[in-house]
Amino acid sequence: MNYRHVFHAGNFADVFKHAILARILLHLNEKPQPYRVIDTHAGAGRYDLSGTLANKTGEWRDGIGRLTAEDGAVADANNDDMLKPLLDAVAACNPSGTLRIYPGSPAVALSVMRPQDRLTACELEPHAAAALARNLGGDRRAKVIETDGFAALKAYLPPVERRGLVLVDPPFEDRDEFSRLAAATAAAVRKWPTGIYAVWYPVKDATAAAFVKGFHGFEVPKLPPPQILRAELHVASPQSDGLAACGLVLINPPWRLQAELEQLLPDLVRRLRQDKGARYLLEAIT
Numbered sequence: 001m002n003y004r005h006v007f008h009a010g011n012f013a014d015v016f017k018h019a020i021l022a023r024i025l026l027h028l029n030e031k032p033q034p035y036r037v038i039d040t041h042a043g044a045g046r047y048d049l050s051g052t053l054a055n056k057t058g059e060w061r062d063g064i065g066r067l068t069a070e071d072g073a074v075a076d077a078n079n080d081d082m083l084k085p086l087l088d089a090v091a092a093c094n095p096s097g098t099l100r101i102y103p104g105s106p107a108v109a110l111s112v113m114r115p116q117d118r119l120t121a122c123e124l125e126p127h128a129a130a131a132l133a134r135n136l137g138g139d140r141r142a143k144v145i146e147t148d149g150f151a152a153l154k155a156y157l158p159p160v161e162r163r164g165l166v167l168v169d170p171p172f173e174d175r176d177e178f179s180r181l182a183a184a185t186a187a188a189v190r191k192w193p194t195g196i197y198a199v200w201y202p203v204k205d206a207t208a209a210a211f212v213k214g215f216h217g218f219e220v221p222k223l224p225p226p227q228i229l230r231a232e233l234h235v236a237s238p239q240s241d242g243l244a245a246c247g248l249v250l251i252n253p254p255w256r257l258q259a260e261l262e263q264l265l266p267d268l269v270r271r272l273r274q275d276k277g278a279r280y281l282l283e284a285i286t
Contacts, residue, residue: 005128005171009047010060010102012272013246015086016069016233017169017200018108018173019264022085022255024165024196025112029256033098034116036159038166040149042121043104043127043134046093050100060102062235064090066271068099085112086196105167106132110139110172115140118161122152129253152185158192166192169200178211193220203232203245215249215285226252228285231261233268238278242276249285258282 008014014029028035049060067087068074074091089111093101103111107122113119119142123129129146136142145152157166164279168185170177178201185199201208215228232247237271250257272278 004053005043005104006047006051006053007057008059009054009104010049010065011063011198011243012059012233012235012268013063013202013243014102015063015248015272016142017198017248017269018089018103018105018260019083019086020231020250020261021105021165021167021198022089022108022112023082023257023260023264024198024250024254025109026085026194027257028117028163028165029112029114031163033112033163034118034161036161036164037088037109037113037119037154037158038164039106039109039121040152040167041118041169041171042106042132042144043066043122044131045104045106045121046131048100048164049102051080062272064099064102064272065191073097074099082260082267106136108143108275109167110142113141115141118159119143120145120152120156120159122147122149123257124148150180153184153188153196154191157188158195162194165196165198167198168202172202178207182211182214185251186247189226191221193223193226194252196254197250199245199249199251201249202243203234203247204238204243208247212247212249212285215251217286225286229253229258229261230281230283230285231265232281233265233272233278234279234281235269235272236274244277247281258284 089108093103122145133144229250234245236244269278
């Protein structure tokens with residue numbers, strides 16, 4: 001595998017994905033029973049934005065960098081700000097008050113989770129898995145497993161807690177990644193139909209639309225069709241190189257999440273827009 005997320009850490013796609021991840025977990029916190037988060041492609045867990053690799057692309061400057069003050073201070077969030085849970089997670093990684101470290105999805109999740117909740121963080125790439133183990137090693141709630149994320153969907157579902165979230169965010173290195181992702185997600189939902197799923201995808205061409213279309217009419221045997229939302233953030237007009245849009249397929253989302261996304265997504269468009277093509281999309285898939 002050649003993908004290294006440090007080049008993209010903290011970009012608009014991370015802000016979008018992690019803001020929604022944090023909001024889902026806040027909803028899970030409303031019930032006292034413990035839950036499990038399964039992060040199938042967890043990465044290294046933390047990323048140094050001051051390093052050479054992150055600044056080679058500088059993508060974070062148009063992502064989390066847009067949410068910092070001119071002097072680099074981590075932005076404060078109002079209590080009613082939909083971005084507050086994410087900004088709190090970022091602030092926790094930067095005790096000096098100046099943005100340097102960006103938390104990956106496992107760190108964002110742990111910042112919201114309670115003592116009784118558990119995280120299974122999976123990563124196949126050996127160097128990233130080792131870094132993940134170092135970065136999460138002090139947290140007893142987290143277990144790091146060096147394994148293929150799609151294999152994890154077969155091995156670790158359903159969790160013993162019977163409540164929780166599965167975050168699926170593959171690197172999209174392979175040409176068949178969309179088809180593999182669709183098949184793996186469908187199989188996972190049929191294996192654990194009551195879980196919440198957040199499935200990330202890049203939007204570069206018609207392949208993304210075809211991927212989303214595949215969830216229309218999705219059924220689980222002997223159960224009512226699950227609720228499915230499609231959320232997309234476009235920060236710029238379509239580009240021949242680079243990423244200007246991404247999305248999440250949200251299966252069994254918490255019941256108030258759609259209303260929150262109707263607030264969050266326009267705010268992200270306003271804060272992260274790069275040209276007049278910036279927009280968002282939010283719709284139910286039936």
